[in-house]
Amino acid sequence: MTPASTALLFVPSPGAASGGCWTLDFACGTGRILAHLAGRTRSSTGIDVSPGMIELARPKAPYAELIVGDITRQNLLAGRTFNLITAFRFFPNAQPELRLSAMQALRRHLAPDGLLVFNNHRCDSGGLFLLARLLGRRPHTMSLEEVTDLARAGGLEIAEVFPIGTLPATDGHMLVPPWVHGVCDRLAGAVGLSARLAQNIIFVCRPAGLRGGVAEGFRRPAWPAREVVHA
Numbered sequence: 507m508t509p510a511s512t513a514l515l516f517v518p519s520p521g522a523a524s525g526g527c528w529t530l531d532f533a534c535g536t537g538r539i540l541a542h543l544a545g546r547t548r549s550s551t552g553i554d555v556s557p558g559m560i561e562l563a564r565p566k567a568p569y570a571e572l573i574v575g576d577i578t579r580q581n582l583l584a585g586r587t588f589n590l591i592t593a594f595r596f597f598p599n600a601q602p603e604l605r606l607s608a609m610q611a612l613r614r615h616l617a618p619d620g621l622l623v624f625n626n627h628r629c630d631s632g633g634l635f636l637l638a639r640l641l642g643r644r645p646h647t648m649s650l651e652e653v654t655d656l657a658r659a660g661g662l663e664i665a666e667v668f669p670i671g672t673l674p675a676t677d678g679h680m681l682v683p684p685w686v687h688g689v690c691d692r693l694a695g696a697v698g699l700s701a702r703l704a705q706n707i708i709f710v711c712r713p714a715g716l717r718g719g720v721a722e723g724f725r726r727p728a729w730p731a732r733e734v735v736h737a
């Protein structure tokens with residue numbers, strides 16, 4: 507398992523009460539998240555607007571149903587619902603209109619007891635982006651408030667938030683050893699600043715208005731895990 511693929515914190519437990527997990531990975535790209543879900547779900551579907559990306563995903567996720575298209579414009583999933591939907595490295599890269607139409611489309615395909623797990627890997631208050639602003643740059647980012655508003659506008663509520671990567675890091679490139687990342691993440695957590703300092707946050711959302719904790723059938727790996735630095 508690669509560090510990047512372990513970014514997905516919630517993995518469906520085999521034999522969950524619901525009888526298994528139907529997963530949709532939106533904007534699946536090269537299949538990074540689908541590969542992580544291999545063997546953990548009852549069914550896996552990946553969708554991406556780019557045929558080239560889907561071709562790259564195919565060998566990584568041979569078991570998955572792969573669909574080329576844009577669910578914000580096309581009715582590609584014909585009323586199907588999923589109890590785990592993932593969307594990694596999508597929202598902060600998208601324009602506001604696309605963010606909203608994607609969120610609304612994903613909500614339509616989320617089962618009533620389902621979870622949408624996505625990340626904001628470009629949090630505006632993250633150290634790297636603060637530094638860029640100090641240097642006079644205008645990095646493309648998304649704030650915590652924008653994420654909260656987006657989830658609400660899409661008919662979802664944020665059930666859990668996992669700030670990760672207090673120190674800047676990209677896939678496979680850490681400035682310091684992994685254990686230093688872990689220590690910094692823990693320190694930020696201890697002073698209650700994780701969500702403000704992290705440049706990468708994973709959000710777990712459920713349909714608005716439902717009560718209770720994270721759905722049965724999902725388990726959370728030990729936390730903090732150094733591998734999740736690169737979500």
Ligand SMILES: C[S@@+](CC[C@H](N)C(=O)[O-])C[C@H]1O[C@@H](n2cnc3c(N)ncnc32)[C@H](O)[C@@H]1O
Pocket residue numbers: 532533534535536537538539553554555556559575576577578593594595596599
């Ligand atoms: C940065 S990649 C992330 C890929 C993958 N989720 C991951 O975390 O490795 C963003 C992906 O979003 C896809 N994308 C952009 N707009 C889309 C849309 N409207 N519908 C589906 N996919 C879209 C792009 O083709 C690209 O593969």
